[in-house]
Amino acid sequence: MSKSAYSDYVLEEPGESIYIREVYGKTLVDLGKSYSDIVVLDADLTVSTKTNLFGKEYPERFFTMGVSEQDMMATAAGFALAGKRPFASTFAIFATGRAWEHVRQSIAFPKLNVKIVATHAGVTVGEDGATHQALEDICLMRVLPNMRVIVPADAIETEQVIRTITDNDGPVYVRLARAKFPTIYNSKYKFELGKASILRHGSDVGIFAAGIMVSEALQAAKLLEEQGIDASVVNLSTIKPIDVETIVSVAEKTKAVITAEDHNIIGGLGGAVSEVLSEHCPTRLKRIGMKDRFGTSGNGMKLLEYFGLKANNIAEAAIEMLNSK
Amino acid sequence: MMELTTDIEALKDRARNIRIDLLKALNNCKSGHTGGSLSSVDILTVIYFSVMRYDPANPSWQDRDRFIMSKGHGAPALYATLALAGYFPREELNNLRKPASILQGHPEYDVSIGIEATTGSLGHGLSASNGIALAGKLDKKDYRVYALLSDGELQEGATWEAITTSSYRKLDNLCAIVDRNRFQNDGAMDKIKDISPVADKFVAFGWEVEELEDGHDIQSLINAFDRAKSTKGKPFAIIANTIKGKGVSIFENKGHYHGVAPSDEELKIALKELGEAA
Numbered sequence: 157m158s159k160s161a162y163s164d165y166v167l168e169e170p171g172e173s174i175y176i177r178e179v180y181g182k183t184l185v186d187l188g189k190s191y192s193d194i195v196v197l198d199a200d201l202t203v204s205t206k207t208n209l210f211g212k213e214y215p216e217r218f219f220t221m222g223v224s225e226q227d228m229m230a231t232a233a234g235f236a237l238a239g240k241r242p243f244a245s246t247f248a249i250f251a252t253g254r255a256w257e258h259v260r261q262s263i264a265f266p267k268l269n270v271k272i273v274a275t276h277a278g279v280t281v282g283e284d285g286a287t288h289q290a291l292e293d294i295c296l297m298r299v300l301p302n303m304r305v306i307v308p309a310d311a312i313e314t315e316q317v318i319r320t321i322t323d324n325d326g327p328v329y330v331r332l333a334r335a336k337f338p339t340i341y342n343s344k345y346k347f348e349l350g351k352a353s354i355l356r357h358g359s360d361v362g363i364f365a366a367g368i369m370v371s372e373a374l375q376a377a378k379l380l381e382e383q384g385i386d387a388s389v390v391n392l393s394t395i396k397p398i399d400v401e402t403i404v405s406v407a408e409k410t411k412a413v414i415t416a417e418d419h420n421i422i423g424g425l426g427g428a429v430s431e432v433l434s435e436h437c438p439t440r441l442k443r444i445g446m447k448d449r450f451g452t453s454g455n456g457m458k459l460l461e462y463f464g465l466k467a468n469n470i471a472e473a474a475i476e477m478l479n480s481k
Numbered sequence: 482m483m484e485l486t487t488d489i490e491a492l493k494d495r496a497r498n499i500r501i502d503l504l505k506a507l508n509n510c511k512s513g514h515t516g517g518s519l520s521s522v523d524i525l526t527v528i529y530f531s532v533m534r535y536d537p538a539n540p541s542w543q544d545r546d547r548f549i550m551s552k553g554h555g556a557p558a559l560y561a562t563l564a565l566a567g568y569f570p571r572e573e574l575n576n577l578r579k580p581a582s583i584l585q586g587h588p589e590y591d592v593s594i595g596i597e598a599t600t601g602s603l604g605h606g607l608s609a610s611n612g613i614a615l616a617g618k619l620d621k622k623d624y625r626v627y628a629l630l631s632d633g634e635l636q637e638g639a640t641w642e643a644i645t646t647s648s649y650r651k652l653d654n655l656c657a658i659v660d661r662n663r664f665q666n667d668g669a670m671d672k673i674k675d676i677s678p679v680a681d682k683f684v685a686f687g688w689e690v691e692e693l694e695d696g697h698d699i700q701s702l703i704n705a706f707d708r709a710k711s712t713k714g715k716p717f718a719i720i721a722n723t724i725k726g727k728g729v730s731i732f733e734n735k736g737h738y739h740g741v742a743p744s745d746e747e748l749k750i751a752l753k754e755l756g757e758a759a
């Protein structure tokens with residue numbers, strides 16, 4: 157191959173593994189300098205979500221709400237009503253689950269400028285177990301009118317996402333995780349809200365992924381390459397508003413589509429891609445993800461294996477799809 | 482049928498063993514909530530070995546008293562207690578927080594091992610307890626329901642909805658215990674979001690209340706549970722002033738021991754203090 161199959165903003169080998177929630181905390185600290193209207197709220201998980209970094213720097217604009225997620229969301233709405241730029245953080249399960257109706261009525265419906273940045277989504281939460289592993293959050297937020305849903309794939313993208321949403325009025329949900337994420341982008345990458353990024357261009361199979369699964373999808377493409385199969389890999393970090401154009405163009409160029417997410421296959425990224433393709437370009441696809449089940453305790457990264465969420469699972473699914481044509 | 486005792490020394494020894502077992506289990510899986518498990522041990526000991534009517538050999542016995550660990554992150558303390566009560570072998574504690582283990586990071590409903598409700602998301606347990614207590618009244622059963630809440634959990638609005646239900650429904654078959662250790666995840670509660678005065682709030686919400694100055698004192702706990710049993714027409718709350726990390730000096734009242742397991746070195750110190758050869 158003379159021209160690389162990879163886009164020029166992609167690292168061909170995975171880079172350093174980084175806690176993207178730490179990137180969130182540090183970016184907030186930096187933004188706090190130029191945006192005096194940023195206020196940050198957290199529900200007794202400041203050390204885990206890394207909002208404590210902002211709290212140290214700007215104690216007067218940092219609000220510890222205690223274990224009161226519903227109260228936190230509606231209070232954030234109040235800050236937005238008064239012209240502030242609130243960020244509200246806690247674990248994904250509590251932000252989207254416990255507080256769902258407060259988010260719906262107080263934030264999404266009135267289209268208020270609240271940034272919900274939740275951490276500890278998905279099975280990589282690990283040992284805390286099923287009660288703490290949000291596998292439904294993308295679904296719960298995506299279904300709300302006015303709400304945008306973003307799932308960053310690495311440290312580089314996380315920082316850009318946080319900066320982008322700061323300048324972008326209206327409600328948004330950002331899904332971060334507990335685990336370290338391998339870096340996949342170089343400094344050429346430019347995140348655009350609502351735009352999927354094609355990481356690798358191939359003609360046999362199209363793999364759509366988000367979050368931690370993007371690096372797994374890139375590894376899957378390598379495994380497939382060894383078998384002579386040419387995969388497209390797409391980071392669908394903005395799950396809403398979804399990038400119909402890119403999804404359709406990749407589906408049209410390839411013979412099969414795979415979706416990969418650390419979330420229930422119902423209602424999440426797989427669901428969203430299925431909706432787009434069914435309407436615009438009927439395509440058979442296979443969804444890799446949590447198969448309508450709850451998680452379990454265990455080492456976070458090993459749970460990806462336990463639940464079949466690894467590169468080899470994606471590659472096997474692709475081969476199966478291509479063979480069954 | 483579990484044989485109960487009011488022998489203080491025997492109960493103290495069980496509490497000591499529960500602390501040892503839970504610390505070993507936490508160290509083994511290298512994650513979990515140390516401080517809030519230790520603060521609950523004496524309360525659990527008295528409930529399981531001096532107060533509740535139940536039979537580990539017949540876990541789904543209809544007339545059993547029920548215990549709900551509303552502060553689900555204290556699971557290690559509950560699991561060590563259930564093992565000591567004979568619901569499952571103590572060796573099972575080695576599987577704490579392992580995939581598909583019966584001992585998950587937070588308690589998952591499984592009556593066969595004495596877990597009466599799934600908890601871990603704070604603010605659910607008292608409502609579930611109300612439901613069980615209401616069903617008991619409906620079925621004219623005389624079983625009692627015990628719910629252990631954390632003080633951090635009192636910051637959840639849902640908890641106060643449940644507190645209102647308990648008293649409005651006159652659930653005198655219900656006893657809630659608040660593990661008042663004054664710490665939450667982010668540190669001392671009066672620096673995060675103070676909830677005091679706790680006892681006055683329960684009284685205002687129509688509960689009978691007893692506040693224990695020392696929530697680790699076995700005799701005071703036994704007396705309070707006795708009073709709870711004989712109280713009619715109202716739910717009963719025991720506000721147990723406790724020490725987060727109780728029983729191990731290096732963990733006591735240290736905020737950052739909320740969500741971390743003891744290291745090998747810390748375990749050694751802890752076992753020594755608890756009088757167990759490592």
Ligand SMILES: Cc1ncc(C[n+]2csc(CCOP(=O)(O)OP(=O)(O)O)c2C)c(N)n1
Nearest residue numbers: 200517601602603631632633634664665666
């Ligand atoms: C609804 C909900 N929000 C957040 C958490 C995360 N969390 C686990 S324990 C805890 C607070 C711990 O303080 P407290 O409840 O007082 O427990 P204790 O000090 O007795 O350990 C928090 C916020 C949770 N488990 N559930």
